[in-house]
Amino acid sequence: MEYEIVKFSIDDYDSMIKVWELAGLPSKPLGRDSRDSISTQMDNDPGMFRCCMMDGQMVGVVIGSTDGRRGYINRLAVVPKHRNKGIAKALLDSIEEYLDSLGLGIITVLIEDESEGSMKLFKARGYHFHEDIHYLSKRESPDV
Numbered sequence: 001m002e003y004e005i006v007k008f009s010i011d012d013y014d015s016m017i018k019v020w021e022l023a024g025l026p027s028k029p030l031g032r033d034s035r036d037s038i039s040t041q042m043d044n045d046p047g048m049f050r051c052c053m054m055d056g057q058m059v060g061v062v063i064g065s066t067d068g069r070r071g072y073i074n075r076l077a078v079v080p081k082h083r084n085k086g087i088a089k090a091l092l093d094s095i096e097e098y099l100d101s102l103g104l105g106i107i108t109v110l111i112e113d114e115s116e117g118s119m120k121l122f123k124a125r126g127y128h129f130h131e132d133i134h135y136l137s138k139r140e141s142p143d144v
């Protein structure tokens with residue numbers, strides 16, 4: 001079945017949430033994944049939002065971001081029904097090309113321990129695993 005990687009807009013917000021739910025990917029719907037927050041992020045840079053469409057349905061998603069120093073890959077997910085068809089790789093090709101075009105020279109991703117599949121995926125794409133780096137965060141609330 002044919003699929004295509006395209007940019008998406010705030011009109012597709014519910015579809016994006018559905019993909020994450022079907023994929024079992026945790027998100028922050030009251031925080032940085034809320035409709036208002038995503039809308040603001042899209043206003044800042046609409047190029048960061050890429051999805052995979054198949055037969056008029058969203059089946060995969062990825063969000064890029066940057067803090068001005070590094071590029072980041074966020075919330076990569078593909079619905080279980082359409083895994084192992086190269087969709088995650090196609091989404092990463094698309095967002096990496098965009099992040100590379102910004103000239104930052106570095107793309108990073110945070111992966112939770114249990115996500116063995118995504119560890120393999122990113123390592124196979126040349127991402128280096130830093131055993132010596134620990135992720136710390138300071139939050140206004142657990143929802144952000």
Ligand SMILES: CC(C)(COP(=O)(O)OP(=O)(O)OC[C@H]1O[C@@H](n2cnc3c(N)ncnc32)[C@H](O)[C@@H]1OP(=O)(O)O)[C@@H](O)C(=O)NCCC(=O)NCCS
Nearest residue numbers: 023076077078083084085086087088089115117118120121
């Ligand atoms: C990880 C995920 C995005 C992969 O999506 P996908 O479309 O099935 O992946 P692709 O078909 O593009 O790529 C598969 C490649 O990734 C690796 N891979 C993906 N899932 C894997 C798994 N469960 N176990 C082992 N390797 C896996 C393989 O190396 C494979 O490479 P190959 O084609 O050379 O065999 C998908 O399983 C998913 O949505 N998981 C839940 C959410 C998640 O963990 N997201 C990542 C957050 S960083």
